[in-house]
Amino acid sequence: MTYQHAPLGVAVIGTGRMGSDHVRRIDEVISGARVAAVVDIDGDRAKAAADRIEGCTAHTDPAAAMASAEVDAVLIASPGPAHEAALLEAFARGLPVLCEKPLAPDAESALRVVEAEARLGRRLVQVGFMRRYDAEYRQLKELLDGGGIGRTLMLHCTHRNVATPPGYTGPMMINDSVVHEIDVTRWLLGQEITAVQVLRPAPTASAPAGLSDPQLVLFETAGGAVVDVEIFVNCGFGYQVRCEAVGERGTARIGEAHGLSVDAAGRWGGAIAQDFTERFRAAYDREVQDWVDATRRGYTRGPSAWDGYAAAAVCEAGVRAQDTGGRTPVLLAERPGLYR
Amino acid sequence: MTYQHAPLGVAVIGTGRMGSDHVRRIDEVISGARVAAVVDIDGDRAKAAADRIEGCTAHTDPAAAMASAEVDAVLIASPGPAHEAALLEAFARGLPVLCEKPLAPDAESALRVVEAEARLGRRLVQVGFMRRYDAEYRQLKELLDGGGIGRTLMLHCTHRNVATPPGYTGPMMINDSVVHEIDVTRWLLGQEITAVQVLRPAPTASAPAGLSDPQLVLFETAGGAVVDVEIFVNCGFGYQVRCEAVGERGTARIGEAHGLSVDAAGRWGGAIAQDFTERFRAAYDREVQDWVDATRRGYTRGPSAWDGYAAAAVCEAGVRAQDTGGRTPVLLAERPGLYR
Amino acid sequence: MTYQHAPLGVAVIGTGRMGSDHVRRIDEVISGARVAAVVDIDGDRAKAAADRIEGCTAHTDPAAAMASAEVDAVLIASPGPAHEAALLEAFARGLPVLCEKPLAPDAESALRVVEAEARLGRRLVQVGFMRRYDAEYRQLKELLDGGGIGRTLMLHCTHRNVATPPGYTGPMMINDSVVHEIDVTRWLLGQEITAVQVLRPAPTASAPAGLSDPQLVLFETAGGAVVDVEIFVNCGFGYQVRCEAVGERGTARIGEAHGLSVDAAGRWGGAIAQDFTERFRAAYDREVQDWVDATRRGYTRGPSAWDGYAAAAVCEAGVRAQDTGGRTPVLLAERPGLYR
Amino acid sequence: MTYQHAPLGVAVIGTGRMGSDHVRRIDEVISGARVAAVVDIDGDRAKAAADRIEGCTAHTDPAAAMASAEVDAVLIASPGPAHEAALLEAFARGLPVLCEKPLAPDAESALRVVEAEARLGRRLVQVGFMRRYDAEYRQLKELLDGGGIGRTLMLHCTHRNVATPPGYTGPMMINDSVVHEIDVTRWLLGQEITAVQVLRPAPTASAPAGLSDPQLVLFETAGGAVVDVEIFVNCGFGYQVRCEAVGERGTARIGEAHGLSVDAAGRWGGAIAQDFTERFRAAYDREVQDWVDATRRGYTRGPSAWDGYAAAAVCEAGVRAQDTGGRTPVLLAERPGLYR
Known part of the structure; x- marks a missing residue:
């Protein structure tokens, strides 16, 4: 098992209420991670969020952010309908993901995500059911x-x-x-x-x-x-x-x-x-810290894509x-x- | 409205767990009432209960107890199937009744009690839903x-x-x-x-x-x-x-x-x-005291026969x-x- | 040990806040006791209190009330300075007393009460420290x-x-x-x-x-x-x-x-x-009931004159x-x- | 007011119970800080602690640690008698300090620290009264x-x-x-x-x-x-x-x-x-995070040397x-x- 000493570079997708709170959390609260990229379909909003953080880039396309060499992992906080595409993109790049609930907007699309991850043969997704961290x-x-x-x-x-x-x-x-x-x-x-x-x-x-x-x-x-x-x-x-x-x-x-x-x-x-x-503030903090800690150690734990589907x-x-x-x-x- | 100064003479019907507890309660806790008669189909048990209390008579037949000049009111704590007959007997004599739940063992017989009391045109029954006194x-x-x-x-x-x-x-x-x-x-x-x-x-x-x-x-x-x-x-x-x-x-x-x-x-x-x-000890005490107080003042309040039927x-x-x-x-x- | 079947006839001395509450308590709440006499230096007030209760006499002098054949026991709820004389009068007549606190207004007079009771050689006084009944x-x-x-x-x-x-x-x-x-x-x-x-x-x-x-x-x-x-x-x-x-x-x-x-x-x-x-309402009720129960059985328990003195x-x-x-x-x- | 973007390099002095807990805290919990040096009079112990953390040096002399270019701030968790010397050394170098209680082992030495900081004309010391962060x-x-x-x-x-x-x-x-x-x-x-x-x-x-x-x-x-x-x-x-x-x-x-x-x-x-x-775990975390956040922004707040002296x-x-x-x-x- 590898341990990544450098801070985990996280791309945060979505800068609405949950997304911007996660940006703040990674920037100010979480140990061992930094916001490497932010993504929002509203480019100005993405840029405004990125400008507040040293070494953070702004994007309107999740794939572009994930392509950055600075990005080691992805936190998805965009609206539910955008989750599936972002998850599949992360799977394609082998990037660990913390995906805010819902995993996908309906059971059918959630099942597609489950099947895609199952095909990978290893877990990459942690779903944001934060009560498990309370x-x-x-x-x-x-x-x-x-x-x-x-x-x-x-x-x-x-x-x-x-x-x-x-x-x-x-x-x-x-x-x-x-x-x-x-x-x-x-x-x-x-x-x-x-x-x-x-x-x-x-x-x-x-x-x-x-x-x-x-x-x-x-x-x-x-x-x-x-x-x-x-x-x-x-x-x-x-x-x-x-x-x-x-x-x-x-x-x-x-x-x-x-x-x-x-x-x-x-x-x-x-x-x-x-x-x-x-x-639940402390639960959110613990959830993201746990995700960062596990990811830097090379594995994924916590609520799974199956949990999201079920x-x-x-x-x-x-x-x-x-x-x-x-x-x-x-x-x-x-x-x-x-x-x- | 009349007020009865002498202690209320109560006939307690049934000397099982609830009945004997009510006998003790009226004898030791309640103000303004006394156990004038106890009834049990087991005559020895009735006698044993009566012997402990000054001026208390023992009976095996509720009607005989109710016929006593010492009895002003009736507390029914016998098994459910015996309630209807005892209630109708009390109605016939115009005696106020505190009837332990259930009013009667099924809705049909409970409805008969309701109808009998309705024909009397005045309330005589308080049903023993003691939580209302908690x-x-x-x-x-x-x-x-x-x-x-x-x-x-x-x-x-x-x-x-x-x-x-x-x-x-x-x-x-x-x-x-x-x-x-x-x-x-x-x-x-x-x-x-x-x-x-x-x-x-x-x-x-x-x-x-x-x-x-x-x-x-x-x-x-x-x-x-x-x-x-x-x-x-x-x-x-x-x-x-x-x-x-x-x-x-x-x-x-x-x-x-x-x-x-x-x-x-x-x-x-x-x-x-x-x-x-x-x-619920205090609720039972308050329930019986409230019944005694109302009865001495000549009226009946608390849970009604309709409540028992419903x-x-x-x-x-x-x-x-x-x-x-x-x-x-x-x-x-x-x-x-x-x-x- | 004798047990007195008839209700205990209580003389209540003092009809101020505490006294009138005790009158109400004995009349409406307590089992086995009745208010046989009330005493107040204000004769009109005593009479008004007595008139509300069947068979209750009114007095301005505690000794006169205690002399009544109807009085079996005394409840002292007058102002503290009047306690010593009333207690000594009760001692002289061998009447059990429930004395509201203070036993006496100072340690010196309280000690005189203790010594008087000690000379009697048996306890007659229960002091009204009602928290012991909570x-x-x-x-x-x-x-x-x-x-x-x-x-x-x-x-x-x-x-x-x-x-x-x-x-x-x-x-x-x-x-x-x-x-x-x-x-x-x-x-x-x-x-x-x-x-x-x-x-x-x-x-x-x-x-x-x-x-x-x-x-x-x-x-x-x-x-x-x-x-x-x-x-x-x-x-x-x-x-x-x-x-x-x-x-x-x-x-x-x-x-x-x-x-x-x-x-x-x-x-x-x-x-x-x-x-x-x-x-503490229930504690007062229990205190007085306990005093009545013990008194009818012929003894005195609860807080003692020594407790009052100490x-x-x-x-x-x-x-x-x-x-x-x-x-x-x-x-x-x-x-x-x-x-x- | 300057803001230091790079993680704050902290020298932790003392690796006993409190010290090693602070080392763990800064390494795993705190955002924006890293353990740059550890000091213990027991050199083996210092080395063992340092070896677990990337880029962390081990020292037996607080002054040597403070002299390191990697060290931006000092956390004193050594026994009380060693505090005064370490504090004065930090003052000499203008390094911000989080000093575990006591500031110094007695009022006299604590007052010397107060006077030394007062002469500097600006606050460098936060004392570890962590309940203020609960x-x-x-x-x-x-x-x-x-x-x-x-x-x-x-x-x-x-x-x-x-x-x-x-x-x-x-x-x-x-x-x-x-x-x-x-x-x-x-x-x-x-x-x-x-x-x-x-x-x-x-x-x-x-x-x-x-x-x-x-x-x-x-x-x-x-x-x-x-x-x-x-x-x-x-x-x-x-x-x-x-x-x-x-x-x-x-x-x-x-x-x-x-x-x-x-x-x-x-x-x-x-x-x-x-x-x-x-x-108080969360209070310790918040205390150190608050110190790191303030220090990176160029100032000192929280319990002062005067609080330690008083x-x-x-x-x-x-x-x-x-x-x-x-x-x-x-x-x-x-x-x-x-x-x-």
């Missing part, structure tokens, strides 16, 4: 894997956002929000999700017209576990992500830690995070389940040997 | 009624017991355990339950053979709320009852208060109650839903004017 | 007595009130408020307090002119434990009583239980009690320590055999 | 500075360690442990500490012979606040650091956040950290107070203009 989720995973509460029978999940941005749709509740619980379920239990159902209470008055918010999403897994997820994207009061695992010998909960508590004006309590950055397949079933209200099976392709 | 549930009810978190969209409920006694069956998970969440849902939301669904994860190894434990029970209400209930009667580690109400402007939780906390041996935390008496109807749908796995509608008779 | 304090006491955290080395106590009434003085911080921590310390540790020191931070702007509020009161005990008490009687935001015991093998805390918690408007948390009745002696040292800022020893008389 | 302490500081709970009247602090290593002495309770609360008090309140007192309960059986553990340390500040610190270095069960600020309008607490909680085997709760690295002066008073048990004033030199 300290509390890792403690929970460790507890479950260690048998601390016996076999897991159920998960109770809560996922709340203050409000949705303009243009937010019902399917985005599954594809952009519940997708995290989909990955968490698969990762914590080590089981595929086999069916999805969605219950829709009378919506909150705070939801935009036409958005059925909140919803209660139910998963069944291959091992017979049942998972419920409250997704409430216009809850109004804060960003909250909680998870309780119910096992044969006990239950375990995360997402309820509170730092500063104040007793004043007749109330005890504290502030609720308003944004995922507050809750999540996409469950999302598709979930969106159908939103419409029908009934139990919707999840159909998965056969899992290539690379991901076993 | 301090935390009352705070939650007050918050919801006051609009503190807006309209309630969902309830997340947990109901766990350490282990089941011999002979415990699947339908008892609904009829004996979830029935409390059924009443709580109707009471907190002020809405009838319109449909039930039951999901059954692969059961815990701690469950007796043939018992599908835990289960996830889902209610829909007339106002469009969705309620999920984890019922886990062999969880092994403690007795836990929790409830989170999710409203349009916030959420509220009960059942998580902890008194004494200890940091020792590398752990923070404390003991979990092992039994409902620890969690719970029975939801239970029947719930037991069917356990079998089918599908969404099962709840059909209710028309509500008599007495209960509006 | 469920959390009892759990803590049980833990410490059971050796759960080893020998107790320190107690950290917090005692906060929203605001002081007009006329509240510095010595009242010790005599009316910290006196509870004095009793709790003696009871939890089973040790006398041997010295007191008081530190006075720059006072809060919310304190009345001249009141040095908050203060940090320090106790040393005969067994070498150190106790700190934050007394803050104009904290503005709530009524809070907390206690942490630090032992050789762990620590234990009470006073932090929270029932209903709400997440709304960007905050998690709940309401803080504004008054001691909210925190608290008074520590209070006197505490008030001196407020002035000097230095370490002030506590001098106790020899403990009569009756209290060993 | 997320919870920073939230508390922000709350207090923002006036959220009014003027701060008291701090209640807890500082517990599982057990002491061999050779640990009473003065080390002040100099190595309470020194953190000394800095926290000065920083949170923005006031100097003016007097110290120490109360010593009968020691725990778990303390080594001759060590009076735990102790209760009391500070008074220039603004009239009172601070109590429980220092308990053989508590046996975990590492705990808590702080409650009591203000005129409320109180605020930190150090009680718990991530994963488990309900199992009749207990609720979770694991307690066993070591400061678990509680802490040393309070420690000296604290050690005297351990012996006398009495109130011990703290005498400080005049504060140079550089630190105002």
